Amino acid sequence: MADFTQTLMTAVAIGSLYALIALGYTMVYGILKFINFAHSDIVVLGAWISYTTSRWLLPYFGVDFSVSAADRPLPPLWIAPVILIISMLTCGIIGFVIERLAYRPLRRAPRLNVLITAIGVSLLLQNLGQLHFLFGTSPQTMPILLPNWELASFTFGSGESASRVVISFVDTMIFATSATLMLVLEYLVFRTKLGTAMRAVSFNTDTAALMGIPVDRVISFTFVLGSMLAAAAGFLQVMKYPLNQPAHTVWVLLGLKAFVAAVIGGIGNVRGAVLGGFVIAFVEQFGAFYISSQYRDVYVFALLIGILLVKPTGLLGSPLREKV
Numbered sequence: 001m002a003d004f005t006q007t008l009m010t011a012v013a014i015g016s017l018y019a020l021i022a023l024g025y026t027m028v029y030g031i032l033k034f035i036n037f038a039h040s041d042i043v044v045l046g047a048w049i050s051y052t053t054s055r056w057l058l059p060y061f062g063v064d065f066s067v068s069a070a071d072r073p074l075p076p077l078w079i080a081p082v083i084l085i086i087s088m089l090t091c092g093i094i095g096f097v098i099e100r101l102a103y104r105p106l107r108r109a110p111r112l113n114v115l116i117t118a119i120g121v122s123l124l125l126q127n128l129g130q131l132h133f134l135f136g137t138s139p140q141t142m143p144i145l146l147p148n149w150e151l152a153s154f155t156f157g158s159g160e161s162a163s164r165v166v167i168s169f170v171d172t173m174i175f176a177t178s179a180t181l182m183l184v185l186e187y188l189v190f191r192t193k194l195g196t197a198m199r200a201v202s203f204n205t206d207t208a209a210l211m212g213i214p215v216d217r218v219i220s221f222t223f224v225l226g227s228m229l230a231a232a233a234g235f236l237q238v239m240k241y242p243l244n245q246p247a248h249t250v251w252v253l254l255g256l257k258a259f260v261a262a263v264i265g266g267i268g269n270v271r272g273a274v275l276g277g278f279v280i281a282f283v284e285q286f287g288a289f290y291i292s293s294q295y296r297d298v299y300v301f302a303l304l305i306g307i308l309l310v311k312p313t314g315l316l317g318s319p320l321r322e323k324v
Helices: 002-032 039-061 079-106 111-129 169-191 193-203 205-210 215-240 247-265 270-290 293-310
Strands: 150-156 163-168
Touching: 002 039, 002 150, 002 163, 002 169, 002 193, 002 215, 002 247, 002 270, 039 079, 039 111, 039 215, 039 247, 079 111, 079 215, 150 169, 163 169, 169 193, 169 215, 169 270, 193 205, 193 215, 205 215, 247 270, 247 293, 270 293
Parallel strands: none
Antiparallel strands: 150 163
């Protein structure tokens, strides 16, 4: 029971990250009907911007990086939200620039051209980020911003066979932050005029323009919003796993799994992206614990194949019917 509970909490935290990244994929696809393969690199930028901002900001609050991490004092709790906001705003600007310079000129071009451009933007961001005057190629350890508090603990069994389960402050903050951002997005998309405009553009761009909707602004805002969610996921990722890797290592697989989550949930469906993120996290974590950790990636892609065979549009997706 202890192992099950601990695995469940890990799956919830990881599923929150997958869901945040998958939302960026599904929003762009829902409006423009193409996959932004540079989205996973925005996640990496969010993590590295968080690291760089922390290294610049924390010395002003008495954090000395010349001593070991165990001997450093923790910064004030409000520093973490500030760094998160800086990362989200910076990546939002980068997302706007990418859409304006790379994707908008190709809006009427064949989908293959846009796909190749997305891959090119991804490679550009990866190689720019590895320049020595930016982030470099060496892994770096994210400074500790949140205390390692134990909010609650449970003991199962007694004696030598007793097992202890701990609910950590970091995991709780990851889930709480992700849930807050997803609820804000839910309200924005389904309860505001801007969200109505986004859904109208996703249905038919030309008709939305004829109805007076500023299509270019709505699309740019979608890229900005998706990039900000990706930055939040990158920040939360290095809160849980402080070793910040270069873009071409674990981050590519993280973005790919988030894309799988969007497809499993129903690409283009906001709620489906959230559901898909938690589904693949549960399958991955429980499969790794109860079967074998060597095949944790296999479980995710096997689930993708199985769901597409049964329901090609995803769990919450619906087939597109066009009247002729």
